Amino acid sequence: MCSFMLVFQIIAKAAMTVVIGFEGSANKIGIGIIRDGEVLSNPRRTYITPPGQGFLPSETARHHRAVILTVLQEALEQAGLKPADVDCVAYTKGPGMGAPLVTVALVARTVAQLWGKPLLGVNHCIGHIEMGRLITHADNPTVLYVSGGNTQVIAYSERRYRIFGETIDIAVGNCLDRFARVIKISNDPSPGYNIEQMAKKGSQYVELPYTVKGMDVSFSGILSYIEEAAHKMLESGQCTAEDLCFSLQETLFSMLVEITERAMAHCGSQEVLIVGGVGCNLRLQEMMGVMCKERGAKLFATDERFCIDNGAMIAQAGWEMFRSGHVTELPDSWITQR
């Protein structure tokens, strides 16, 4: 009986699919390993710039270049796996910054060939959604994807992810990051996290433009307005930096909740999933939670390990693609910024 069970377990283990995922489309470099829905390892490094500065493509690529092989070693060690145990190598094909994407793709292509494993180019946005579904077990949610580079409301309909609403200019995270630069908020661990902490101490609401355009949102005008007003208001003592953080968050997040609710009404959906780096903001989750409660809907969100760019999300989307028969041939493995 015992030996029968052991044989069964060995067979079951052999049938499991192990995917390693490489992510590096922005200022995070992450490599994660997933075995049939179980995250075995997911190490990550962040390129942090001084206050007042954003991250530029070539410097970000240099950062990734310097640490990627160490992170890869960590990913294998923490998972307790050898390259031979991996079934498939997934990497971010795009969208993202060109130079960092190439750096990561080069290593993914090389190890896939060294280890004799198939390669899989993954769409970064789908990585976020699939990881969110895996962690939260949301079944068929309306997705709010909010990060430094993307702001979209997405739902799965007729065999495709479809975008119901999005930003017509800059991403919500970009708006927050650039506001942080204006008043020199630290980028460590991230500008958004520091804004969130400061916002908790804000008490006075400063009125800002509110720019929902049907299913879409616009953030660039709000950024220009607050960039223009911030220093004047702070110097004259009209408000504090904390008040500005609070007001900016309240305004931006209200807009996001509004377009998410509209998409839910349109799709008849009773689930919301928040993914992307801004998605780990607890105030955004709280505001979305209030809306969901009013509608009798359920909210799903993840914490910073899986919201913020990471390797496991690419492994997870890669796992889904691999299991449904996809692979990316080497000549087709070029990266794409869009």
Added chain:
Amino acid sequence: MAAPSSGDTNHESGKHEFALDIPFPSSREAVIALQSLSPDREPRKGGISKQLSVSGSKLSVRWSADEARILRVSVASFLDHLSLVVETMVMFGPPVSQ
């Protein structure tokens, strides 16, 4: 890894040219490097062309560009990429037998 190289201006076409030959331990590694380094196109649209090929255990690259500046950027970026691929091979190779 010694890499014989040569650069010149082709007086007939007026193009700036550069050539690089990189020896690998075997043709297998040379092909892996070729396939890792080939897929991404040059970032700028025109003004430069780059050809990669393998013969035996040697990876050869040939550039032809309108301006020296564009050529320099492309060669420098290629060398960065090549060194990452080689370092990856050293740490995570040798290739499994096919």
